[in-house]
Amino acid sequence: MSVEYISKKRVKLHIFGIVQGVGFRPFVYQLARKYSLNGYVFNDGGGVVIEVEGEDAELSQFIHDLKLNSPSLARIDSIEQQLIDLTNDKMFSIIDSETTTLQTMVSPDISLCDECRAEMNDVNNRRYKYPFINCTNCGPRYTILNNLPYDRHNTSMRNFEMCDTCRQEYNDPMNRRYHAQPIGCYDCGPNLKIMNLMEDDVKNDKDIMKIATQYIKDGKTIAIKGLGGFHLICDATNDDALLALRLHKQRQKKPLAVMFSNIDCIKKVAKLSATEEKLIVAKERPIVVVQKNKNKYLSKLIAPDIDRVGVFLPYTPLHELLLQEFKKPLVATSANLSDEPIIRDDKELFKKLHLVVQTSLTHDREIMNACDDSVVMDVCGEPIFLRLSRGYAPKSFYLNKRSKKKILALGANQKNT
Ligand SMILES: [Zn+2]
Ligand SMILES: [Zn+2]
Structure with missing residues (x-):
C-alpha cells in the first residue's frame, strides 16, 4: 500500500440547520473543487449530506471552510461526521434530493x-x-x-x-x-396583472407599473400582492387618500406603516438611532417603529396623536419598482379584516375588502403560506420584536439539552406571528 493511498480518506458529513434554498450545495461544490476533492452532495429531508474524499490536509481545510465561510443566508446548527470507506470517485457532483425524514429548517x-x-x-x-x-x-x-x-x-x-x-x-x-x-x-x-372590480383587468402591458401608480396618484387605495400576502397601498402624503382608507377600513386611529424608497428619505421624517438604521436596512426588512421629527411631509393621518411612525424599505423587486415609479413614500398596511390573518388570494381580497379596495396589482405566483410584515422597535439599543414574521419566520432554535419538563406548544392560528 502506498503512502499516498494511506493519506487519502473519505468522510460523510450530515449538516443540519438552514442549509436548503440558500445556495449551500453550490458552495460545497465550489469548495470541493477548490481543494481537488471528489464525492457528492445532496439535500435530504434532514439537511445536506456530503460524501467527500481526498488528501487528509485538504479534507481538513474543506471542513474548516465549510463551517466558517458558508453562504450568508445559511445557518449550520450541527454537523455529524463519520469516516467511511473510499470509493475512488473521479469527480465531485451535486445529486438529486433524497426524500426521507422531514426535519430540515x-x-x-x-x-x-x-x-x-x-x-x-x-x-x-x-x-x-x-x-x-x-x-x-x-x-x-x-x-x-x-x-x-x-x-x-x-x-x-x-x-x-x-x-x-x-x-x-x-x-x-x-x-x-x-x-x-x-x-x-x-x-x-410569473406575470403581473392589474385586477379591477369595476373595470377590465390589465395584463401583459409594459406600462403596467405606470398604470398602477396612476391610481395612487389619483388618491385611490390599491392592493399589491407581496411575499406573504396583500398590502393596501396609498399615497402617504395625501390626507384625502388616508381619510378614505381609514373610513373604509374602519380604522380610525391605529398607526399605519410607511414604505420609503431609501433610508435617506426616511431620515427626512424621522430621527434614527444606529440600531434603528441597522434594522431598517437589514436583509429581513422589518417595519421599524421610530421617532417622528417635526417634518410635516407625511400625512398627519398616518399615526395620529403619537410621536412614532412605522417605517420600512421595499423588500421585493415589485415593491421597489412601484416606488421607483411613484417617487414618494407609500402607506402599506396589511390587507385583512380586523384580527384576521393577512389576505393572500385574489378572490378573497375582493370578497372581504371590496369596500376598501377595487384595484389590485397582483400576479400568478401563488402564496402558499401567509406571512405578515415583522415589526420591531429599538429599546435601549436592543431590537424588541412586536411581531416576528416575514423575513424572520419560520424561526427555529435548538435546546442545548433535552428538556425533562413538558413543553406547551401553541399554533399561530394561520398567522406567522
Ligand atoms: Zn426564463
Ligand atoms: Zn438576488
Whole structure:
C-alpha cells in the first residue's frame, strides 16, 4: 500500500440547520473543487449530506471552510461526521434530493439582494425591471413552499416551466442562480396583472407599473400582492387618500406603516438611532417603529396623536419598482379584516375588502403560506420584536439539552406571528 493511498480518506458529513434554498450545495461544490476533492452532495429531508474524499490536509481545510465561510443566508446548527470507506470517485457532483425524514429548517423569505438589484436596474440585462428577479441569495422561500425538501416542484413555482436560458443558469453550479428554486424571467416566470372590480383587468402591458401608480396618484387605495400576502397601498402624503382608507377600513386611529424608497428619505421624517438604521436596512426588512421629527411631509393621518411612525424599505423587486415609479413614500398596511390573518388570494381580497379596495396589482405566483410584515422597535439599543414574521419566520432554535419538563406548544392560528 502506498503512502499516498494511506493519506487519502473519505468522510460523510450530515449538516443540519438552514442549509436548503440558500445556495449551500453550490458552495460545497465550489469548495470541493477548490481543494481537488471528489464525492457528492445532496439535500435530504434532514439537511445536506456530503460524501467527500481526498488528501487528509485538504479534507481538513474543506471542513474548516465549510463551517466558517458558508453562504450568508445559511445557518449550520450541527454537523455529524463519520469516516467511511473510499470509493475512488473521479469527480465531485451535486445529486438529486433524497426524500426521507422531514426535519430540515426552512429559510425565511429574504429581500432583494444587491446583485439582483443591479441587474434589475440595468437596461441591458434580460431581467431589466423584472418584478420577480431573485437568486440563491434572495427572494421568496417559506411563503412559496408547499412541502419539503425545498425543491421547485414543492413550491408554487412548479406551474412555471423554465425557459432554456433560465434552465442553464439553474443547472450551472458556478452560477448565482444554481438551483434557485423561484428562478424565472419575462419568458417563463410569473406575470403581473392589474385586477379591477369595476373595470377590465390589465395584463401583459409594459406600462403596467405606470398604470398602477396612476391610481395612487389619483388618491385611490390599491392592493399589491407581496411575499406573504396583500398590502393596501396609498399615497402617504395625501390626507384625502388616508381619510378614505381609514373610513373604509374602519380604522380610525391605529398607526399605519410607511414604505420609503431609501433610508435617506426616511431620515427626512424621522430621527434614527444606529440600531434603528441597522434594522431598517437589514436583509429581513422589518417595519421599524421610530421617532417622528417635526417634518410635516407625511400625512398627519398616518399615526395620529403619537410621536412614532412605522417605517420600512421595499423588500421585493415589485415593491421597489412601484416606488421607483411613484417617487414618494407609500402607506402599506396589511390587507385583512380586523384580527384576521393577512389576505393572500385574489378572490378573497375582493370578497372581504371590496369596500376598501377595487384595484389590485397582483400576479400568478401563488402564496402558499401567509406571512405578515415583522415589526420591531429599538429599546435601549436592543431590537424588541412586536411581531416576528416575514423575513424572520419560520424561526427555529435548538435546546442545548433535552428538556425533562413538558413543553406547551401553541399554533399561530394561520398567522406567522
Ligand atoms: Zn438576488
Ligand atoms: Zn426564463
